[in-house]
Every structure is written in structure tokens, then in C-alpha cells.
Amino acid sequence: MAQSLKTIHATCPHDCPDTCSMLVTVKDGKAISLKGNPDHPITKGFLCGKVSRYIERTYHPTRLLHPLKRIGAKGEGRFEKISWQEAIDTVASKLGSIIDSPFGPQSILPYSYAGTMGRLQSSSIDRRFFHRIGASLLERTICATAGVAGSQMTLGARAAIDPEAVLHSKFIINWGSNTSVTNSHLWTIMHRARKAGAKIITIDPFRSKTAEKSDLWIPIRPGTDAALALGIMHVIFRDNLQDQDFIDKYCLGGEDLKSRANDFTPAKVSAITGLKPITIEQLAHEYANTKPAFIRLNYGLQRHGGGGMAVRAITCLPGIIGAWKETGGGAFLSTSGMYPLKAASAFERHDLIPKGTRSINMSLLADALNDNNLAPPIKALIVYNSNPAAVCPDQSKVIRGLKRDDLFTVVLEQFPTDTVDYADIVLPATTQLEHWDLHTSYGHLHVQINEPAIAPLGESLPNTEIFRLLSKAMKLEPELYESTDIELIKEALEPSAGGFNSAKVMSAITFEQLKKEGSMRLDLPKDYAPFANGHFPTPSGKCEFFSTSMQKLGLDPLPSYTPSHEDPQTRIDLATHYPIQLLSPPDPAFLNSSFANLDWQKQDAGRPTLLISPKDAASRGITEEARVRIFNNRGEFLAHAKITDAVLSGVAVAQGLWWNKDIPGKANANATTSTAITDLGAGATFFDNLIEVEPVSNSDI
Ligand SMILES: Nc1nc2c(c(=O)[nH]1)N[C@H]1C(S)=C(S)[C@@H](COP(=O)(O)OP(=O)(O)OC[C@H]3O[C@@H](n4cnc5c(=O)[nH]c(N)nc54)[C@H](O)[C@@H]3O)O[C@H]1N2
Numbered sequence: 118m119a120q121s122l123k124t125i126h127a128t129c130p131h132d133c134p135d136t137c138s139m140l141v142t143v144k145d146g147k148a149i150s151l152k153g154n155p156d157h158p159i160t161k162g163f164l165c166g167k168v169s170r171y172i173e174r175t176y177h178p179t180r181l182l183h184p185l186k187r188i189g190a191k192g193e194g195r196f197e198k199i200s201w202q203e204a205i206d207t208v209a210s211k212l213g214s215i216i217d218s219p220f221g222p223q224s225i226l227p228y229s230y231a232g233t234m235g236r237l238q239s240s241s242i243d244r245r246f247f248h249r250i251g252a253s254l255l256e257r258t259i260c261a262t263a264g265v266a267g268s269q270m271t272l273g274a275r276a277a278i279d280p281e282a283v284l285h286s287k288f289i290i291n292w293g294s295n296t297s298v299t300n301s302h303l304w305t306i307m308h309r310a311r312k313a314g315a316k317i318i319t320i321d322p323f324r325s326k327t328a329e330k331s332d333l334w335i336p337i338r339p340g341t342d343a344a345l346a347l348g349i350m351h352v353i354f355r356d357n358l359q360d361q362d363f364i365d366k367y368c369l370g371g372e373d374l375k376s377r378a379n380d381f382t383p384a385k386v387s388a389i390t391g392l393k394p395i396t397i398e399q400l401a402h403e404y405a406n407t408k409p410a411f412i413r414l415n416y417g418l419q420r421h422g423g424g425g426m427a428v429r430a431i432t433c434l435p436g437i438i439g440a441w442k443e444t445g446g447g448a449f450l451s452t453s454g455m456y457p458l459k460a461a462s463a464f465e466r467h468d469l470i471p472k473g474t475r476s477i478n479m480s481l482l483a484d485a486l487n488d489n490n491l492a493p494p495i496k497a498l499i500v501y502n503s504n505p506a507a508v509c510p511d512q513s514k515v516i517r518g519l520k521r522d523d524l525f526t527v528v529l530e531q532f533p534t535d536t537v538d539y540a541d542i543v544l545p546a547t548t549q550l551e552h553w554d555l556h557t558s559y560g561h562l563h564v565q566i567n568e569p570a571i572a573p574l575g576e577s578l579p580n581t582e583i584f585r586l587l588s589k590a591m592k593l594e595p596e597l598y599e600s601t602d603i604e605l606i607k608e609a610l611e612p613s614a615g616g617f618n619s620a621k622v623m624s625a626i627t628f629e630q631l632k633k634e635g636s637m638r639l640d641l642p643k644d645y646a647p648f649a650n651g652h653f654p655t656p657s658g659k660c661e662f663f664s665t666s667m668q669k670l671g672l673d674p675l676p677s678y679t680p681s682h683e684d685p686q687t688r689i690d691l692a693t694h695y696p697i698q699l700l701s702p703p704d705p706a707f708l709n710s711s712f713a714n715l716d717w718q719k720q721d722a723g724r725p726t727l728l729i730s731p732k733d734a735a736s737r738g739i740t741e742e743a744r745v746r747i748f749n750n751r752g753e754f755l756a757h758a759k760i761t762d763a764v765l766s767g768v769a770v771a772q773g774l775w776w777n778k779d780i781p782g783k784a785n786a787n788a789t790t791s792t793a794i795t796d797l798g799a800g801a802t803f804f805d806n807l808i809e810v811e812p813v814s815n816s817d818i
């Protein structure tokens with residue numbers, strides 16, 4: 118028999134700005150190799166260690182391949198196989214009876230995030246389904262909303278330039294960004310820029326891999342970045358280093374900002390940030406004098422109570438020195454707003470949302486599931502593309518909620534995650550090798566296709582198909598779900614007018630062409646610099662140092678510094694009991710909690726570890742490798758201590774996100790994180806977290 122061999126275009130679906138373009142080779146219906154697309158200008162033929170083994174992940178023996186119903190207690194993880202027919206009938210009839218009950222449809226809550234970033238498998242038929250049945254809306258705040266809101270207030274958009282232009286930068290700041298790990302393809306561009314003479318600086322309380330590889334690490338105290346940005350402005354204005362022409366032409370509120378910054382003397386900022394005044398002075402001078410200067414600000418710094426304002430303050434800096442006008446100058450948060458795809462409102466049928474439907478903030482799931490006053494209470498939770506039992510703040514409370522006997526939980530998953538253990542019904546989902554999708558990126562300017570390489574394994578189905586089955590069983594209008602996945606891709610590609618970029622930039626991008634090429638760049642000029650000549654999409658059309666939108670919201674119209682909710686300087690009461698600021702950023706081997714179940718990735722990550730300073734370890738009798746208990750009034754988790762000068766005294770780092778069921782103590786760092794939200798964007802505050810640490814003996818575990 119002749120062997121069939123083909124290579125198809127795929128896209129990494131994970132929540133990572135790099136959105137790698139991939140080539141998958143398939144032989145006789147089996148995927149046999151997967152590699153980075155060598156022709157893609159960002160991917161350049163390399164994938165990170167996690168995804169280069171995606172084939173093994175897909176064929177992993179622990180994949181969920183059949184619908185399941187729970188037979189044990191919630192959390193036990195005991196299930197039995199059922200047919201799709203029974204699974205869909207059970208879910209449809211349960212949702213139907215909730216809709217008809219006095220609780221009504223809003224007691225149903227979808228819960229999804231970016232397990233896949235694909236337009237189809239993350240937000241297409243699923244959204245239409247929930248909108249049509251009148252379920253509560255989910256505010257998707259767990260990652261980026263504070264930073265997006267902060268940037269939006271200043272620039273009218275997410276800070277962005279063409280990432281390929283970073284090659285021309287001469288002064289690069291990674292600000293709250295572990296770029297070499299979380300955005301590794303941009304790091305290679307930075308690295309090339311360095312070879313051409315650029316200096317790389319990293320501002321981070323933790324000497325991350327990126328800080329380690331930088332020319333300078335600036336160990337700021339967590340949650341104080343807005344103060345540093347204002348201190349830099351102070352020095353720039355004081356020493357007359359600003360680009361007055363750019364400010365006069367394209368910015369609003371230059372004089373107001375100057376007088377605000379006047380208060381933030383290096384001495385004052387030093388006391389807040391823990392940095393020496395000279396460090397602040399030098400940073401300001403180098404930033405203003407080295408052109409082009411580029412800031413990669415990322416999401417690490419906005420996971421604090423004042424995170425929105427911090428991003429707002431930092432996104433003022435390129436305007437002050439006119440960096441936007443230089444190739445490779447400016448700042449970068451995300452390119453996700455650059456794509457004029459069909460508007461979400463039309464594609465996801467927002468018109469079907471019943472008037473007055475409430476929104477539930479996903480970062481507050483712990484509260485929502487346990488709130489006796491919530492009317493109506495949440496009676497059904499449909500989870501997909503997310504693992505809330507591991508990733509949500511205030512984990513013990515989340516789990517208490519998931520254990521509720523009167524809560525009907527459905528989980529669509531590829532693997533038996535912590536969340537799956539609490540499901541009543543588990544629906545097996547396909548991986549990226551088994552379904553169609555369409556991708557934009559938040560780290561570059563390409564549109565990409567994902568063609569299925571292989572048939573779905575076992576009885577797994579794409580999310581789109583699962584929601585089709587549910588829509589049909591609940592007798593929704595066929596027009597909502599009958600389009601095939603290929604038709605959905607074509608529909609999503611219909612450009613919408615009025616966005617950041619005109620529909621023109623998509624005119625050559627069709628399904629057929631994408632299928633041929635895999636990846637196509639938006640038709641934008643080389644080294645695209647959207648704000649080189651102003652054109653900020655703010656209400657005034659200028660970069661808004663002074664924001665009337667903020668004023669209307671009753672907020673400070675100028676950038677200011679708001680301490681973290683749990684700042685030891687301002688919360689002395691709390692800091693007496695819990696004196697250490699805990700950061701729990703991703704472990705390089707995992708992608709949020711994805712990949713944390715795979716042996717080879719676990720080996721790479723080692724074991725749950727707490728990085729702690731020599732001083733904090735000594736004063737607590739903690740020795741190297743000792744088991745420690747990390748706790749506060751919300752919960753506790755266990756780790757092994759690593760004593761290191763990679764964190765300053767008063768700060769500790771526990772890289773995550775482990776699956777609870779796999780680790781001693783059965784809880785990860787989110788046992789200690791809180792549901793307090795950010796000043797702008799109602800985002801999660803994972804890194805705004807005071808804790809205490811103590812050694813524990815092995816017998817305690
Ligand atoms: N390998 C890998 N890559 C990933 C992910 C992953 O889990 N693993 N996750 C993806 C996702 S979903 C996201 S959102 C991005 C996140 O990517 P990044 O934005 O880079 O996020 P983090 O690594 O959480 O945080 C970056 C750095 O911010 C630091 N930080 C914490 N608090 C502060 C502060 O107050 N000020 C400053 N200046 N720095 C602070 C942390 O110590 C950390 O080193 O990465 C994506 N890429």
C-alpha cells in the first residue's frame with residue numbers, strides 16, 4: 118500500500134505572544150514531526166521546549182478520549198465512560214431545567230480563557246450559545262485587563278510597534294517582562310539588537326532569566342513601578358531632556374504632567390521603590406539620551422492593585438522623549454488590537470445577549486461561587502480552555518465552591534486537570550493537531566491558519582463541535598451553529614471597518630491563501646510605527662498625559678502612584694504577620710498550568726520551589742533545600758527553599774503553576790493569592806500578595 122505523507126501548516130495555540138507558525142508532517146494519518154516554520158520572520162524555525170514536543174502531548178496516554186460522568190465525590194476524580202448521546206442529553210436537560218427554574222439562565226456561568234487562542238475554539242459557537250441561552254457573561258480579567266486599560270487611557274490603544282523593528286533599538290528595557298522566557302522570539306530580536314550595540318535593562322524585583330541575561334538588573338520593590346516611571350519623568354523634565362516638539366504636537370497635558378512629576382524626586386522615589394537615587398537618575402538619562410529607546414512592558418508588573426496606573430505611567434514615557442517617531446523606539450504591550458477581523462460583536466452575536474445580563478469577573482470566581490447573596494446564585498459552571506482550580510486566586514475558596522453539591526459543573530478538556538476532578542460531566546476536547554483554527558497574535562502582525570493534521574483521537578471533539586451538539590440539543594436556531602469550521606474561518610476573516618487599522622490591511626488574506634502560506638502578515642509598512650506622527654486613537658487624538666476619560670470615571674486624570682493592596686509600607690498591620698511579598702510568575706517549563714502534567718516538563722521544572730533571600734531565610738531558620746510552608750490568612754502551600762540573591766530581602770518567588778494534585782500539600786501558590794482587583798480593568802492581582810514562610814519537618818507533609 119502506498120504510504121501517504123503530507124506537511125500542513127499549523128499554529129501554536131497557547132497563550133504566548135509569539136504565536137509560532139508550525140509545520141506538521143503526517144504519515145498514514147499519524148503526526149510524525151512538528152517544527153517551527155523556517156520562513157516565518159518571528160518563528161524563524163524554532164519552537165520553545167514545551168511545544169516542540171506537542172506531538173507527544175497530543176498522543177499522551179492520559180489524554181481524555183471519552184465523555185465521562187462522575188461516580189465519586191467531587192474532587193476525587195472518579196469517573197465512568199458514557200456515550201456522547203448521554204453526555205449531551207444530560208448537559209442539555211440540566212441546563213434546560215436551570216433555565217426554566219426560578220434561578221433562570223443567568224445562574225449558568227461559562228468559564229473560559231486562553232487554553233487555546235484560536236478564534237474558533239476560543240470564542241465562536243460557544244459565545245453564541247451562551248448569549249442565546251442568556252447565561253451570565255464572563256469578564257475575562259485574569260491576565261491583561263489592567264495593563265490594557267492603563268495603556269488605552271494614555272495611547273487609546275495597546276502600546277505596540279512592529280516587533281521586528283526592535284532590531285534597530287539601542288536602549289531596551291524589559292519592564293516587568295520575563296521576555297527571554299515568556300516572549301522568547303522577541304528576546305532573540307533583542308539579542309540581535311544587542312549585538313548591534315543595544316543595551317538591555319530589566320526592571321524586575323526578581324533576577325529572572327531575562328534579568329540574568331541583561332546588561333543591568335534593576336531590582337525594584339514589587340508594585341512600585343508607577344513611582345519609578347514618575348521619577349524618570351521628574352529627572353527628564355528637570356534636566357530638560359524631553360522632546361518638546363513631540364509633546365507640543367502630539368501629546369495632551371505636558372505641563373500638568375511636568376508638575377505632577379515634580380513631586381517625584383529621586384529621593385522620594387528611592388524610598389518607595391527601594392532603588393538608589395543614582396540608579397533612577399542614570400536610568401532617566403540613559404533612557405532619554407539613547408535613541409531609539411524601546412520598552413517591552415509586559416503583564417508581570419500590572420498584577421498589583423495599582424497595576425493599571427503603573428502601565429498608564431510607563432506608556433507616557435515614549436511620548437515624553439518622542440521615542441515613537443524612531444524606528445525601533447516606543448513601547449510594546451500587545452499587538453492584539455491591530456487586526457481588523459470581523460468584529461466580535463457580530464461574529465459572537467452580542468445582539469443576542471438579553472438586556473441587563475450581569476457580568477461575573479472571572480478573577481473573582483472564588484467569591485462568586487461562595488456568595489450567598491448573589492442573585493441568582495451560580496448553579497451551573499461550564500469550563501473550557503481553562504483550569505480554574507489551579508490558576509484562580511484564592512484557591513481554597515474556589516475549591517470550596519467547586520465542591521458544592523448544588524453546582525452542576527461541566528468541563529471540556531484535553532487532560533484530567535485539577536478542575537476536571539470537580540466535574541459532573543467531562544467532555545473530551547481535541548488538541549491543535551486535530552481541529553481547524555484561525556489565529557491572530559499579541560506579539561506580532563501575522564494572521565495564521567491551523568489545519569488539522571490528524572483525525573480527532575478517541576471520541577474527542579473540537580469545542581466548536583461540542584457547542585454545536587449542545588446548541589442542537591437545546592433547540593437553538595440552526596443559523597447560530599450550522600456553519601462548518603471552515604465557514605467560520607471565512608466569516609471571521611471578513612474585515613470590519615473602524616478598528617485601529619483599516620480593513621485594507623487584510624484584503625489579501627483569504628482562507629485559500631492562508632491554507633497555502635500558513636501565515637500572512639497584515640499589509641502594514643516594514644518596521645511599522647503606528648504613532649510616529651501622533652494619530653493616537655484617544656478621544657483627543659493625542660497621547661493623553663492628562664485624561665478626561667479618567668477624570669469622568671472619578672479617577673486621577675494624571676498618572677499617579679497607587680501602592681499595592683498588600684504593600685508592607687502602607688499595610689503595616691498586615692505586614693506584621695505576613696512580611697514578605699510573594700511573586701508567583703510562570704515556570705519556564707510550563708505554560709500557565711498547561712504542560713504541568715507532562716513528566717518531561719515536570720523534570721525540567723524540578724519541584725515546587727521558593728526562592729528566598731539569605732537574610733529572610735536566616736531569620737526564619739530556613740536552610741537550603743528545606744521544606745517550607747508559605748502561608749497567609751487565605752491559605753498555604755509547600756515548597757523547597759532555594760536561598761538566593763536573585764530576590765531581595767522582603768520578596769520571595771514561587772514559580773508556578775503546578776497542578777495541585779501532583780504536589781505535596783495539594784495546593785499551589787494560588788492558595789495564598791487574593792481576589793482583590795486592580796485599579797483599572799478589574800484585573801487579577803496575583804503578585805500583590807503578602808505571606809509568611811516557616812520551615813516544616815518532613816513528617817508534617
Ligand atoms: N514559558 C511560559 N511563557 C509564557 C507563559 C507561561 O506560563 N510560561 N504565560 C503566558 C502568559 S498567559 C502571559 S500573560 C505572559 C506573561 O509574561 P510576563 O508579562 O513576562 O509575565 P510574568 O513572567 O508573570 O512576569 C514578568 C516578570 O514581572 C516580574 N514582576 C512581578 N511583579 C513586578 C512588579 O511589581 N514590577 C516589576 N517591574 N516586575 C514585576 C516577575 O518577577 C516576572 O519576572 O507570558 C506568556 N508566556
Ligand SMILES: Nc1nc2c(c(=O)[nH]1)N[C@H]1C(S)=C(S)[C@@H](COP(=O)(O)OP(=O)(O)OC[C@H]3O[C@@H](n4cnc5c(=O)[nH]c(N)nc54)[C@H](O)[C@@H]3O)O[C@H]1N2
Nearest residue numbers: 230231232233260502503504508529530546701709710711
Ligand atoms: N499565581 C499565579 N496565577 C496565575 C498566573 C500567575 O502568573 N501566577 N497567571 C495568570 C495568567 S496570566 C493566565 S493567562 C491564567 C491562565 O489560566 P488558564 O487560561 O486556565 O490557562 P491554563 O492553565 O494553561 O489552562 C488552559 C487549559 O485549557 C486546556 N485546553 C487547551 N486547548 C483546549 C481546547 O482546544 N479545548 C478545550 N476544551 N480545552 C483546551 C488545556 O488543556 C489547559 O488545561 O492563569 C493566571 N494565574
Ligand code: SF4
Nearest residue numbers: 129133136137165168
Ligand atoms: S508557547 Fe510560545 S514560544 Fe512556544 S511554540 Fe508556542 S508560541 Fe512559540
Ligand SMILES: [Mo]
Nearest residue numbers: 132259260261
Ligand atoms: Mo496571561
